[in-house]
Amino acid sequence: MTDYLDRLNPEQRAAVETVDGPLLVLAGAGTGKTRVLTTRFAHILLTGRAHPGQVLAVTFTNKAAREMRERVGVLLGRPAEGLWLGTFHALCARMLRRHAALLGLTPTFSILDADDQLRLLKQVMEAASVDLKRWPAPGLMAAIQRWKDRGLVPAAVTPAEDTDFAGGRARPLYAAYQARLLALNACDFGDLLLHVTELLRTNAEVLGQYHRQFRYILVDEYQDTNLVQYLWLRLLAQASGNICCVGDDDQSIYSWRGAEVENILRFEKDFPAARVVRLESNYRSTAPILAAASGLIAHNEGRLGKTLRPGRRDAAGEQVSVVGLWDSDEEARMVGERIEALRRDDGQGGRHGLSEMAILVRAGFQTRAFEERLITLGVPYRIVGGLRFYERAEIRDAIAYARILVQPADDLAFERIVNVPRRGVGDAALRAMHARAREAGIPLLAAAAILLDEGALKGRVRDALRDLLRGLDRWRETLPREGYVVTVATMLDESGYMEMWQRDKSAEAPGRLENLKEFVRALGDFETLQGFLDHVSLVMENEESSEGERVSLMTLHAAKGLEFDTVFLPGWEEGLFPNQRALDEGGNKGLEEERRLAYVGITRARRRAIISHAANRRIYANWQSSIPSRFIEELPSEHVAVTGAARLARDSMLRAPSVFAGQFPLAARRQQTIDVWEMPARPARAASFAVGARVFHQKFGYGTVTAASDNRLDVAFDKAGAKRVLDSFVEPA
DNA sequence: TGACGTCACTTTTTT
DNA sequence: AGTGACGTCA
Numbered sequence: 001m002t003d004y005l006d007r008l009n010p011e012q013r014a015a016v017e018t019v020d021g022p023l024l025v026l027a028g029a030g031t032g033k034t035r036v037l038t039t040r041f042a043h044i045l046l047t048g049r050a051h052p053g054q055v056l057a058v059t060f061t062n063k064a065a066r067e068m069r070e071r072v073g074v075l076l077g078r079p080a081e082g083l084w085l086g087t088f089h090a091l092c093a094r095m096l097r098r099h100a101a102l103l104g105l106t107p108t109f110s111i112l113d114a115d116d117q118l119r120l121l122k123q124v125m126e127a128a129s130v131d132l133k134r135w136p137a138p139g140l141m142a143a144i145q146r147w148k149d150r151g152l153v154p155a156a157v158t159p160a161e162d163t164d165f166a167g168g169r170a171r172p173l174y175a176a177y178q179a180r181l182l183a184l185n186a187c188d189f190g191d192l193l194l195h196v197t198e199l200l201r202t203n204a205e206v207l208g209q210y211h212r213q214f215r216y217i218l219v220d221e222y223q224d225t226n227l228v229q230y231l232w233l234r235l236l237a238q239a240s241g242n243i244c245c246v247g248d249d250d251q252s253i254y255s256w257r258g259a260e261v262e263n264i265l266r267f268e269k270d271f272p273a274a275r276v277v278r279l280e281s282n283y284r285s286t287a288p289i290l291a292a293a294s295g296l297i298a299h300n301e302g303r304l305g306k307t308l309r310p311g312r313r314d315a316a317g318e319q320v321s322v323v324g325l326w327d328s329d330e331e332a333r334m335v336g337e338r339i340e341a342l343r344r345d346d347g348q349g350g351r352h353g354l355s356e357m358a359i360l361v362r363a364g365f366q367t368r369a370f371e372e373r374l375i376t377l378g379v380p381y382r383i384v385g386g387l388r389f390y391e392r393a394e395i396r397d398a399i400a401y402a403r404i405l406v407q408p409a410d411d412l413a414f415e416r417i418v419n420v421p422r423r424g425v426g427d428a429a430l431r432a433m434h435a436r437a438r439e440a441g442i443p444l445l446a447a448a449a450i451l452l453d454e455g456a457l458k459g460r461v462r463d464a465l466r467d468l469l470r471g472l473d474r475w476r477e478t479l480p481r482e483g484y485v486v487t488v489a490t491m492l493d494e495s496g497y498m499e500m501w502q503r504d505k506s507a508e509a510p511g512r513l514e515n516l517k518e519f520v521r522a523l524g525d526f527e528t529l530q531g532f533l534d535h536v537s538l539v540m541e542n543e544e545s546s547e548g549e550r551v552s553l554m555t556l557h558a559a560k561g562l563e564f565d566t567v568f569l570p571g572w573e574e575g576l577f578p579n580q581r582a583l584d585e586g587g588n589k590g591l592e593e594e595r596r597l598a599y600v601g602i603t604r605a606r607r608r609a610i611i612s613h614a615a616n617r618r619i620y621a622n623w624q625s626s627i628p629s630r631f632i633e634e635l636p637s638e639h640v641a642v643t644g645a646a647r648l649a650r651d652s653m654l655r656a657p658s659v660f661a662g663q664f665p666l667a668a669r670r671q672q673t674i675d676v677w678e679m680p681a682r683p684a685r686a687a688s689f690a691v692g693a694r695v696f697h698q699k700f701g702y703g704t705v706t707a708a709s710d711n712r713l714d715v716a717f718d719k720a721g722a723k724r725v726l727d728s729f730v731e732p733a
Numbered sequence: 734t735g736a737c738g739t740c741a742c743t744t745t746t747t748t
Numbered sequence: 749a750g751t752g753a754c755g756t757c758a
Binding site: 736742743 | 753756758
């Protein structure tokens with residue numbers, strides 16, 4: 001019955017069994033944080049302390065929520081149902097729909113995505129005749145979001161907290177934006193938290209209801225919470241005091257979007273009886289990797305202090321490699337070579353699966369060099385992150401159609417679809433509708449109907465708009481009868497939206513139609529259209545093309561929470577990592593966050609970490625030379641193996657840049673350094689290649705010789721096609 | 734309404 | 749360099 005407890009180490013067990021009262025679990029990387037959280041959840045249920053619906057479990061991402069749900073289900077031996085388990089936003093949306101009326105919304109309010117938010121804010125700013133050139137809307141959007149992150153409604157923004165945006169008009173603009181949202185019966189992401197927190201703060205009855213409901217609260221990735229999230233948690237936990245937060249201050253890498261590590265310190269202050277458990281036994285990585293990561297992070301000040309101890313029996317392992325390369329192309333080549341070598345053999349007679357390797361970069365643009373390289377080598381890879389399903393234009397259009405069906409007052413949705421597919425409703429017509437809507441204080445859709453009645457519109461615009469409005473009436477009518485799945489599908493069809501993509505001959509059109517089909521299929525998974533819309537705006541993700549063995553390519557931020565046998569950490573150069581902008585904007589705090597990012601990167605590795613830096617990198621248009629990252633020096637040298645010219649480059653460039661920079665013309669230097677660094681050394685010029693021989697070319701990858709004359713070869717490359725090359729540029733494959 | 738030119742931008746990103 | 753947003757012109 002309680003054998004699940006036997007699988008835990010003493011600290012983990014303490015974290016699970018300290019059920020009552022506030023508990024802070026400081027969980028280092030790889031110390032079994034998720035296991036503790038899920039086991040604790042199951043423990044609460046299995047010991048009869050609470051029913052599934054009486055535990056509130058909060059995560060940051062949907063992925064984490066899904067994982068926790070699954071693992072709790074496994075521990076319980078049955079699928080876990082009726083749980084209040086989800087992201088902050090999803091849980092808040094659920095609460096907000098219940099109490100919408102108390103905040104001046106209806107339960108069908110729309111949730112706007114980043115795109116809608118910005119469009120709306122722009123409209124507000126235009127209406128206030130703000131010069132959008134001088135005061136770009138994204139700047140104000142960011143300020144508003146930060147306010148919302150801190151739980152500040154417009155009235156609560158004091159002058160001290162104001163920005164000088166648009167000559168001190170930021171606050172009134174924020175207020176106007178909120179008013180517009182309310183008028184549209186809509187929320188942005190930040191509002192979900194803000195409104196619910198505001199409600200809990202001001203309405204004792206609602207607060208009491210949740211106090212009675214939630215006996216236990218569990219929080220994941222606590223170091224990433226922002227202030228509203230903290231306030232929300234504190235309000236909900238203040239009655240029972242049974243709140244358990246799990247986090248790692250050393251992995252706090254999201255301060256730039258409002259996360260406050262200080263919440264960890266605040267926790268102990270607000271819950272004076274709080275107990276603290278540290279998880280320090282790491283079961284993921286080898287001893288050298290842990291030593292390197294610990295040594296690095298020790299350079300940060302103001303940590304809560306945690307040491308990672310190797311917890312695996314087989315913790316011995318190779319040192320962390322640091323490799324210096326001439327430029328980013330060479331760096332990509334080195335990584336490609338190592339990947340291929342690992343794929344063939346891991347040194348112990350085993351092979352490495354590609355899905356156990358990852359390349360973690362600081363910034364998105366770095367992936368390109370690796371992609372190109374992996375393509376020529378024919379190594380499958382996947383990019384993690386990128387556009388989510390619901391961010392695609394066709395899905396957003398489809399959602400807008402569904403939204404306008406549920407909520408005729410949703411002007412943003414109306415604007416999005418009124419001329420998609422093209423109906424000849426241009427700016428002029430839209431302006432007329434806006435004018436009428438504003439003076440009568442009604443939604444655009446209603447304004448359109450009035451303009452039609454009055455005969456204010458002519459010709460094609462009139463006919464098209466009339467068709468659309470009639471269609472909407474009709475679909476809304478069939479909705480209760482046919483169900484929303486059929487109705488939405490019909491709507492997409494009859495509105496001409498599907499046809500628009502069927503007629504589109506561009507390369508993306510078939511993919512978009514596929515996505516739309518998937519959209520309609522997914523509609524059926526929900527009981528209500530509202531539920532579906534919430535899912536789409538809060539939860540829906542790209543289904544990962546996870547089939548097959550692939551190298552993962554992603555940013556360090558995207559890698560948090562993941563682990564791989566082998567991790568490549570390229571681009572450790574001053575300016576790139578630590579990132580110059582982070583330094584400029586965040587000063588020493590910025591530097592420390594960059595260092596935490598480096599710590600996150602290293603601790604993703606189970607067995608092998610390969611850090612690299614290039615002396616030259618093309619940034620935008622021109623080449624820029626750079627020196628190795630200070631983080632490299634901060635690694636404890638006994639756990640690090642430096643190869644290539646890492647040491648040389650750092651020393652000589654720091655002490656006497658001229659030696660390195662001015663001695664040779666660029667081309668000569670490049671040649672020379674490549675000769676030195678390239679490994680394995682290129683074989684002495686091979687005699688000649690026979691037709692049919694397999695060859696490898698640095699740029700084109702693998703191929704088969706189809707013709708040979710003198711030193712010229714015709715090669716059919718597997719990926720790059722047929723090329724004529726000099727034989728000295730290929731080697732036997 | 735669409736084509737074209739100009740301009741500024743280019744870290745990280747969930748919901 | 750490449751992109752995307754915006755404005756102007758036919």
